[in-house]
Amino acid sequence: MNAIHETPSGGVSTDALPHESPPLAGHDGTRSWYILAVLTLAYSLAYIDRQLLNLLVDPIKHTLAISDTQLSLIQGLAFIAAYLIACPLLGRLVDVTNRRNLLLLGICLWCGFTALCGMANTFHELFLARMGVGASEACAFPIALSMIADCFSAKRMARAMSIFILGPMLGGGLSLVAGGFVITFARNVQQQFPSLAHLQTWQLAFVLIGLPGIIFALLVLLTVREPARSKVISESEDDRQFTTKGAVAYLWERRPFYVRIFLGVGMLAIVVLGMPAWYPTYLIRSHGMPAASVGYRFGTLVVCFGIAGALTGPWVVRWLERRGYEDATMRAAALAMIPMLLCCASIPFVTGANGALAAAAGIVFFFTLPTGCMAAALQLVAPSRTRGMVGALYSFIAQLIGFGAGPTMIAIITDHVFANPKMVGSSIAIVCTIASAIAACLLFTALPHYRRLLAEERTT
Template sequence: MKNVVEAVPPGGSAKEALSRQSRARIVHDSPRSWYILGILTLAYSLAYIDRQLLNLLVDPIKHSLVISDTQLSLVQGIAFISAYLIASPLFGRLVDVTNRRNILLIGICLWCTFTALCGNANTFEGLFLARFGVGASEACVFPIALSMLADCFSAKRMARAMSIFILGPMLGGGLSLVASGLVIESARGVHLQFPILAQFQTWQLAFVIIGLPGILFALLVLLTVREPVRSRILGGGEDDRQFTTGDAAAFLWKRRAFYTRILLGVGTLAIVVLGMPAWLPTYLIRAHGMPAASVGFRFGILVVSFGIAGALVGPWIAQQLERRGYEDAPLRTAALSMFPMLLCCACIPFATGSAGALAAAAGTVFFFSLPTGCMAAALQLVAPSRMRGAIGALYSFVAQLIGFGAGPTLIALLTDHVFHNPKMVGYSIAIVCTIASALAAWLLFTALPHYRRLLTEERAAQVG
């Protein structure tokens, strides 16, 4: 039976009455729920289009601004990820205490504006600051989505909803390739039709054209999405328990045995998610002599197809485990997926030829995509509504910090300082990703008893 999120009881101050009018009653798993999921997934895709565009325009930017590889790498990495990590906890707290729809509106407008400002940059410093703005504003999406989706879906559908949302980066990555290609091809015609844009070079025009239309998407959000009433996932009903910052910290500390394990599990999984794709193309080029263009096309298709398949299969496996009586099914599914991922990572340097290496990589992509929605769902099932934003921000913070900080770098260090041979990068990928997979498996399996205890506590709180 579908769960209905009840409206706030009548009465109270005029301010409370106005707040109630701005919130929507959502039937769990209803068409309205799926519409909100679609909007949030598109927002996440749009964020990734704006995020990835810079990586496709490296050489034109370097030549235009006369900057070095090192300077451009700072714009690609430090400018974005430092802003993202600084802003993520702040957005997590805002999500728990204010109107989430309005935060999303502001975030979309800001990152689209900063993307367009990247195209207006004519110095390294200007590009760095615009990229910093993109990173800071995009940090809002993940905690907003984890909080809002938990108010729109039942426990039965939560893993599926989270998995679909997490498809956003894969869709955005593919769309960024298509969109940037179309923009570059049509740049000459745009210059002729709009003389005001003649001052922009092709790469600058790409940022402007990709960035500004996002404002129209923000308008769609404004007109069609209302703030959902905050609710419980298990059993339904409104959940508007208030948490100060101190209360939230005490809540997490009391349950640190669970949260430490699952968040570190997310981080070690991110080492594989970010490390293997960062270096596999280089391995195929160095060790198997594949042309760069062929690597980009074949590996890109592989990531999109197997990534989507894994994200959709994960919730189905969790559902089968739940039918067999496993109340910890989402987290158990994530833990179990670490073992085949480990084997696929280990096979990469030993596979025969480029086709074998790509097959091992396909298996790795499938199994590291499979648990993502399940892990996000597991976190939200045991979180109060007014804590979901903070927990979602922690999830994203730890994944980005450990994944970006350790994944690609550990593989490079192993290649340079242990093997002393660039062609041995395949073995570096296997060693780092295999160890990370094993560590993630241990963390998630040891989190299971703590997770079951928190599920029991959450159900008891509803009865109380």
């Protein structure tokens, strides 16, 4: 067992770094990367199913004769409420059941419920189908975090997690391309098959986007096997059993770390969900950019700099490891909060549309950089049979705080503090700067607790 030689700054000699142990048999191999690719595609598929509704707002409203408010409930409340309820339950199932089979069931269910959205003829039917999509998609994140941790060594963990985190960006981009293609294809199918004429084009689009997921589920069934449960740090098998009560007690005893990182994730989610929700409006109101130009330029910026940030994260981790930091995975996430804070604070002071886009590019880069690092850090110190619960809590708190506080707090400050729609940029800056500062404090103060958990996992 390697001894830990800690420096005052939290660094350690290289013989204590977690990536120095040889990978466990099967880790980092072709099979591991294939499983990662499948999990990333599954996560992307979930986002395509999730986002299609946003392309079909007006046809749905016309067919179902519903208001903007009712449609917003289908878009937001129906999905996120079911997601939040199901997430902890599915996270626990990840720890006690076959994860591959649970993923199969989840894919079939969310694709099936997506198809059922196309069979809805009333507001209530579409609301319930949308709840089904949200509840079943809640399995994807905790399953993936748990399986990736059992497929990769500590040396490759941050990179693997960062690649997986690209799923939503790929899915969000593909939803626009695939959604437009599917809508056009649906019109052609109706012309070729008069028996489908009773379905509206938007209804057929949901059916066509949902059913192919069953084929993907078959691919998972035939090509993916359940990986063995293992410890990441010491590269050894890990099948420690935890009851639900035992898993909760395990996390509670280590709450100085878990409370900080989970709340840090929530603060980061305020920026991740709040800034993109209002930044296009800021560009239109304050900088006079046409809506079409905003969609193209801001959308391209988010995809490009988001991918760049996610792929840079593992490089920063390795750079810190080479300089002797045992806590490099968490430290990289904490350090990213500082430039993100500065970029957020600069929004009211930039000049012109190009300056505003440059500030946005910096924010997107630095809020995606730590995401994979934080997910990897959680899996490095969690026993295999608790990783599903940990992943579920990560996702639950991010969605709860991010959706619940991010966009709404920005709107409240614009409406009730400034009482001026053109001040939305300052509102974004205030909310996101404060959230970034709190996240930085939480993550930096979590570092000593993280190092203790690394040592604990190494000796258990």
